[in-house]
Amino acid sequence: MAMGRVDGRVAVVSGGGRGLGAAICERLARDGALVAIADIDIATAEMQAHRLREKGCVAKAFALDVTSEAQWESLYSQVSAALGRVSILVNNAGIAAPGTAEDTELADWKRIHAVNLDGVFLGTKSGIKAMKEHGGAIVNISSIKGIAATSFSAAYDSSKGAVRIFTKSTALHCAENHYNIRVNSVHPGWVRTEMVEEGMAKLEDGEAMMAQIRALHPIGRFGEPDEIANAVLFLASDEASFITGAELVVDGGYTAQ
Numbered sequence: 001m002a003m004g005r006v007d008g009r010v011a012v013v014s015g016g017g018r019g020l021g022a023a024i025c026e027r028l029a030r031d032g033a034l035v036a037i038a039d040i041d042i043a044t045a046e047m048q049a050h051r052l053r054e055k056g057c058v059a060k061a062f063a064l065d066v067t068s069e070a071q072w073e074s075l076y077s078q079v080s081a082a083l084g085r086v087s088i089l090v091n092n093a094g095i096a097a098p099g100t101a102e103d104t105e106l107a108d109w110k111r112i113h114a115v116n117l118d119g120v121f122l123g124t125k126s127g128i129k130a131m132k133e134h135g136g137a138i139v140n141i142s143s144i145k146g147i148a149a150t151s152f153s154a155a156y157d158s159s160k161g162a163v164r165i166f167t168k169s170t171a172l173h174c175a176e177n178h179y180n181i182r183v184n185s186v187h188p189g190w191v192r193t194e195m196v197e198e199g200m201a202k203l204e205d206g207e208a209m210m211a212q213i214r215a216l217h218p219i220g221r222f223g224e225p226d227e228i229a230n231a232v233l234f235l236a237s238d239e240a241s242f243i244t245g246a247e248l249v250v251d252g253g254y255t256a257q
């Protein structure tokens with residue numbers, strides 16, 4: 001394989017089994033990273049790892065529930081033993097559910113924040129411990145919803161907004177302590193992954209809503225998983241060596257309006 005932009009680096013991608021996470025795993029692996037595909041759905045993660053190995057990449061599946069601090073701690077030991085010391089972490093795992101500020105149940109609010117926000121915090125906390133001696137890069141997958149809200153996904157938007165500012169706090173902490181760990185967030189526009197398709201399938205007027213959502217992207221279409229993965233690769237690579245605490249919007253102009 002030709003020299004890649006993250007050659008020989010060990011990357012952990014949470015929620016790497018499908019959707020954007022799967023595309024991120026493939027992009028990093030094709031550029032030389034040894035990829036740990038960490039997912040609560042181990043069968044999907046195994047399938048993705050197998051698919052990448054068939055393409056000549058180095059990839060291994062690991063079971064991880066991002067809401068468990070103990071599982072994160074154990075993941076870093078397992079990955080270090082299997083692939084080597086970790087220097088890239090992509091906090092990608094996330095869940096979504098509709099609900100306004102008025103009708104969201106507290107249990108749903110907590111579940112969404114547990115995965116989307118606590119999961120990023122726990123991955124980052126143990127990631128800093130694993131990387132601070134030798135340096136690395138953390139990329140948190142937020143959303144356009146972390147910048148511009150909608151009325152119908154209050155808990156999701158709240159969790160993604162929190163990821164945006166937590167990223168900046170962590171970037172400052174790492175910089176001030178000279179850890180050589182850069183921390184940035186990526187804010188994708190809408191991409192038709194299983195998460196989106198499953199959500200829309202539950203709605204009577206799902207396709208009409210998808211057309212409306214597509215129209216909110218001035219570029220005139222949804223994003224593709226690879227377009228998000230390219231941004232992650234850039235931030236994870238040395239090409240972004242002076243970039244930390246930044247938010248990279250990949251949204252076809254959605255938030256420019």
Ligand SMILES: NC(=O)c1ccc[n+]([C@@H]2O[C@H](COP(=O)([O-])OP(=O)(O)OC[C@H]3O[C@@H](n4cnc5c(N)ncnc54)[C@H](O)[C@@H]3O)[C@@H](O)[C@H]2O)c1
Nearest residue numbers: 015017018019020040065066093094143188190191193195
């Ligand atoms: N698809 C979009 O339009 C879009 C837009 C902006 C941001 N995002 C964000 O991108 C990320 C990936 O989204 P996607 O569309 O690929 O979703 P997806 O549902 O297709 O994939 C999510 C993956 O995360 C895993 N996961 C869920 N809960 C987990 C947990 N507790 N621990 C470990 N793994 C867990 C799932 O098993 C799955 O493999 C999410 O954070 C999402 O909020 C997506």
